[in-house]
Amino acid sequence: MLIVLGVIYHFIGGFAAGSFYIPFKEVRRWSWESYWLIGGLASWLLVPLLAAWLTIPDFTAIILEADPVTLLWTYLFGVLWGIGGLTFGLTMRYLGLSLGMSVVMGLTSAFGSLVPPIYRDLFTDASEQTLTAMLASAGGHWVLWGVAVSLVGIAICGRAGMMKEREVSEETKQRSVAEFSLGRGLTVAVISGVLSACFSYAISAGHPMAAEAVERGADPLFQNNVSFVVILLGGLTTNALWCLGLNARNRSFGDYANRETPLVRNYLLSVIAGTTWFLQFFFYGMGESLLDNDASSWVLHMSFIIVVSNLWGLFFREWQGTSRRNRQVLIVGVVTILLSVLMVGYGNYLR
Template identity: 55%
Template structure:
């Protein structure tokens, strides 16, 4: 039953991860950097704090009393994950929803499964499975088979993208994806997929925060919400710096004062 619930929750998460960009297509009159940051503030700052407060009310005390090293490394993993998240938005921008999601999420799944286990080969930890152990265990072999399936899927989607680009005229490309660029999009999407896996490393680095939440009597199912707050702060910092630069460079900040754009409706879609 627990395995079935795990698959169900992962499926729900997969649908959410693969479709969250869709409302952005409804935003009218704003530059990409404007609606990306508004959505990001909601996703990386407001909602995580609300979720942590509702499930681990003492999360502020746990964070404030934790080691600066633990917080620093967890935040750093969030920064790197933030680069991946930022690149994800650009990947979808250049490749479209279907191809962009396939490449980004495929690489994210592959590296998220492989890199931690390889790390534990060189730095063994109790309770952690190394890459060697994965190879010689049935469960590990199933995971590796799934990774192989992801990589094959990426190759197929990449080939489909190349065929699509060769068949479409410049005018048709703009109608399909306004800024379609296969080469630029694939490079950005691969980078995003690799760096997006750093969220997993952030969870590992912030495990003492989770352990502290459990020790304080909070439900272990929600204890990771404390760690998520710190990781997402890192992601927010990366995106805020880059988006601020783009906004100043392109004067996109004027989107919020332009009376001709439906500000309230745009924000509604982003929230």
């Protein structure tokens, strides 16, 4: 039952991750950097602090007393993940929910599974869960083949995007995805997919703080909430610097007080989007605590996001005006990515 509950928590987290961008679609007459920053302040600062305060006794003391090396790596991985989160937002802007999420999550699943074993091989004395150990085990073979299949699925999704760009008029593209650009979108999607996997590494780096939280009486279900404060502060650093830089370059600082825009509505929608974004981590942490397998948890999270985001993509008619064959190619790509995610999950189970 604990495993089933863990899977349910991952589904809720995946649903939140696949849905968070929807409120941003309703923000009116604000620049992208303005609503992304307001959403980020909610998701990477205010809501994580509130969640930690509600669930972790003396969470500030745990952070202040933590080993500086633990804090440094947790924060740095958060900074790298923040770049992934920033380019993730740009991916949604240029590719839309269905295509953008599929490409990013496929890459994130692959790199989230491969990089830790390679790191252990090169920089630690570990004998288990290394790339060498993966190559010598049936489970490792499943993971590696799953990564290869995910890259095939991503290529198929990219093919679907190229077909869409040829088939659909600019007017139709902009009705579904206002700034659709396959070239820009795929570029930022690759960056996002690689660096978004750093969130998984950051949770591992912050595990000593989570363990200390349990020692001080926190419910193990919420133990990762103390790590999230540090991780998301790293993400906020990256995104705030970029968005403020864009505000200065585009002269969009006036958005925050422009009474000619629906100010209250825009702030509210941005905060809702940011809060929804954080909920993916909140429920991911609960699911990971129950499954006690970070790699499998990451894979489950990715698969649910891919499913949910593509359902939303269909709902918002992001593929309106495309041929039946174009949509079939997209479906084949998404199914291939989901198959790869299941292969990686099964491989981690065998390991």
